[in-house]
Amino acid sequence: MKQTFSEKILSRKAGRSVRAGEVITASPDFYLSHDNSSAIIGEFKKLGLAKVKAPGKIVIILDHIVPASEEKYAQNHKTIREFVRAQGLPHFFDIQHGVCHQVLSESGFALPGRLIMGSDSHTTTYGAYGAFAAGIGRTEMASIWATDEIWLRVPETLRIEFRGAFPRGVFAKDAILKVIGDNGADRANYEAVEFAGPASSSFSLASRMVLANMAAEMGAKNGYFAPDDLTLDWARAHGRGGFEPVSSDPGAAYEAVLDCDLSVLEPQIACPHTVDNVKPVREVEGKPFHQALLGTCTNGRFEDLEVAARILTGRTVHPGIRLLVLPASRAVYLEAMKAGLLEILSEAGGVILNPGCGPCLGAHEGLLAPGEVVVGTSNRNFKGRMGGRDSEIYLASPATVAASALEGKIADPRKYL
């Protein structure tokens, strides 16, 4: 039987050959949770167990509200630290490390063929490394802590084939926004999305993470890039433990195959209040706004800061704009600092925030006042997500965000690159 990567990874986990539509019980390789670990601890305690089943598989990364902005968040963090100590959990990352998806990846947990569950919807990100990674709820995570097992429905697969090369000023974010805009925010509901085609191996690992991350915004259970030399070299150098690469068989059954020609793309922007409300940047050029956000688990890596710095070198952002810079992790922060990018962005007027989720989820810093507009590189623009109920969120590439910050209104980055 010819199988997709999802069918293969889950067959291996189930110990028998499975196909899309079947339900299996599996033991994941790792499971991630973040600040919501305190809620999971609450659910776990209801089960009346003294110990978690597999402490070495639990990865906890504090990132959502770090450092704590209020006493109740400080208490949550404290509860988590105490639990980590009491249970002897070896993989705990306190507030200094950065956004969970970036930290888990760069720490070598996300590897080809692995099964990773996370109590966060953008757990899909690890598909960039050829893992099967999906988001789940808190109660389910408590149950995994207790049993080291989860039930999973084997997903059908939507394959997206990329061909051609990016024109100047167009990036991975533009490609995924275009796909979501053309196909709708529920196009890949409950499916795996396989990013493939001749151009897929030209994407850097950081860019693959952008696509796999945003697969969640198409309703996908997981996103995936077949591991290639780039992935395998990285995994051998940085991976924790062994791994087994898995790729779809030629001729495996797909729900559908979509085609995306990168060479005809132009910069894209998702307009309020849904991620599939996507337009070419030129159609909204000139729209004034208040805050620019560069960073998050979607676009807060070195290559993202680098392209923004290229646009902002020797320039200053428009006086009406607050530019927030949010490196995805401490490792990214250090690398960008050593390369001089943070200096450029700070001199341009940017506020460099500590790595973490920051303003992305509208919980503790960089909030919008009612009626304000943000142009950011994050992944969700739902109404009110970043503050005031009637504030507006536009989503675009780091280049578009930097160019827009410079002009004080939404701008096409191609003239600066």
Next chain:
Amino acid sequence: MSKGRVWKYGDDVNTDVIYAGRYTYQQLEPAEMAKKAFEDLDPAFASGVKPGDVIVAGKNFGCGSSREQAAACLRYAGVQAVIAKSFSRIYFRNAINLGLAVLQSLDAPDALPSGDEIDIDFEGGRILSGGRVFTFFPLPESVLGIVRAGGLLEWTKKKLATP
């Protein structure tokens, strides 16, 4: 085998019509929640539904928001299973974790009318209706166990209690 009577609906039945948004932030008792089920889609449902009844629908059942009440209200109304061509991902997981069986069948939904009496063979993946047989992807024993236990937390507790 488990007997039930069919309530038939179409494609894309969303969580808003299963359990209206105006109730999602109210804390209602199970019996009250059952009375709100399908209020905006089929006002006759809540008063007519009997324990063991089955929902049959087309594709993408449960699309929309992640509200768990859209699964819980059907279970509290006595519905034993939802049979549909496909389910939204979050609904599918929520339903099973709350103890509602969700069965994916490609042939049954078009063939079964409202009011039909059917037999569901949960283990065998078959639906029987007046001599006709339809199929669904059977839920494995472990997942059926979650449904039978009444939900994931109950199931986990039971599992932990059995050495």
